[in-house]
Amino acid sequence: MELLEKENIQKKAWASILKDDRPDMLVCKDITKIYPTPKGDYTVLSDLQLSIKQGEFISIIGHSGCGKSTLLTMIAGLNEISGGQVLVDGTPIAGAGPDRAVVFQSPSLFPWMTALQNVLIGVKQVFPHATKKEKVDICKYYLDKVGLGNDFHKKATELSQGMQQRVGIARAFALKPKVLLLDEPFGMLDSLTRGELQDVLLEVWQKEKITAVMITHDVDESIFLADRVIMMTSGPFAKIGDELPIPFERPRNRKAVLEHPDYYDYRGYLMDFLNH
Numbered sequence: 001m002e003l004l005e006k007e008n009i010q011k012k013a014w015a016s017i018l019k020d021d022r023p024d025m026l027v028c029k030d031i032t033k034i035y036p037t038p039k040g041d042y043t044v045l046s047d048l049q050l051s052i053k054q055g056e057f058i059s060i061i062g063h064s065g066c067g068k069s070t071l072l073t074m075i076a077g078l079n080e081i082s083g084g085q086v087l088v089d090g091t092p093i094a095g096a097g098p099d100r101a102v103v104f105q106s107p108s109l110f111p112w113m114t115a116l117q118n119v120l121i122g123v124k125q126v127f128p129h130a131t132k133k134e135k136v137d138i139c140k141y142y143l144d145k146v147g148l149g150n151d152f153h154k155k156a157t158e159l160s161q162g163m164q165q166r167v168g169i170a171r172a173f174a175l176k177p178k179v180l181l182l183d184e185p186f187g188m189l190d191s192l193t194r195g196e197l198q199d200v201l202l203e204v205w206q207k208e209k210i211t212a213v214m215i216t217h218d219v220d221e222s223i224f225l226a227d228r229v230i231m232m233t234s235g236p237f238a239k240i241g242d243e244l245p246i247p248f249e250r251p252r253n254r255k256a257v258l259e260h261p262d263y264y265d266y267r268g269y270l271m272d273f274l275n276h
């Protein structure tokens with residue numbers, strides 16, 4: 001893609017964004033990550049900067065191994081930060097906390113428990129003072145929202161992979177976190193189920209307006225879901241290479257997004273970044 005064409009796509013995308021004066025909910029400040037390896041230290045991320053507004057949905061794309069999961073697990077507080085700070089709602093994080101919920105590629109449910117019990121475990125921890133009924137109602141509300149209204153009492157082993165990931169999404173939203181972190185949550189699903197779960201995710205997110213950060217390898221998914229696509233450079237010393245706002249109106253509808261006259265410009269822009 002020609003430089004001028006890229007500049008025009010950027011200009012047009014930014015011009016379609018209304019002034020966004022929401023406060024920052026998530027800030028990654030000068031983030032560096034060094035893994036010790038038998039061959040010496042490996043600097044995956046170096047002085048990475050990223051700010052995400054309250055209620056914003058961003059997707060992160062980048063080549064395999066550039067450090068996307070490393071970044072996400074550091075934001076989650078599950079991976080030590082070698083340098084810099086992650087701030088949630090203005091406060092530096094110190095490890096994992098209920099203000100951040102994570103959905104991984106594999107939902108890792110307790111197989112002997114029902115869908116409801118799997119969601120309830122986290123809810124009990126986050127809302128210890130709620131009554132039993134209140135806790136169960138929160139779980140049922142979110143399980144219903146993800147389309148499992150008739151499956152509360154099914155054991156995890158009785159659920160398909162897609163249904164298990166629905167439980168994973170319900171479990172994350174039920175914790176009412178400030179930030180939702182999604183690490184390729186649909187990566188293991190067939191394309192039909194993937195599409196269904198993208199819709200489910202968007203529907204619940206639209207209601208809750210939680211700040212969301214999602215890693216994906218799928219450029220179309222990144223466009224369909226996000227307000228802004230963040231492009232990471234390849235490692236070592238990876239950082240944010242570029243970003244592209246996706247100004248399509250919300251609530252989004254897949255057909256309207258695909259038919260939007262700018263869709264293929266945005267797609268081409270992101271593919272061009274990945275191909276260079």
Ligand SMILES: Nc1ncnc2c1ncn2[C@@H]1O[C@H](COP(=O)(O)OP(=O)(O)OP(=O)(O)O)[C@@H](O)[C@H]1O
Nearest residue numbers: 035036037042044063064065066067068069070071
């Ligand atoms: N615990 C670790 N020790 C040493 N190196 C690691 C460790 N975890 C990850 N790495 C390396 O850090 C780099 C980034 O890994 P990471 O999983 O964050 O990348 P990614 O962009 O999420 O990859 P993918 O898209 O394939 O999931 C890779 O080179 C990986 O081999």
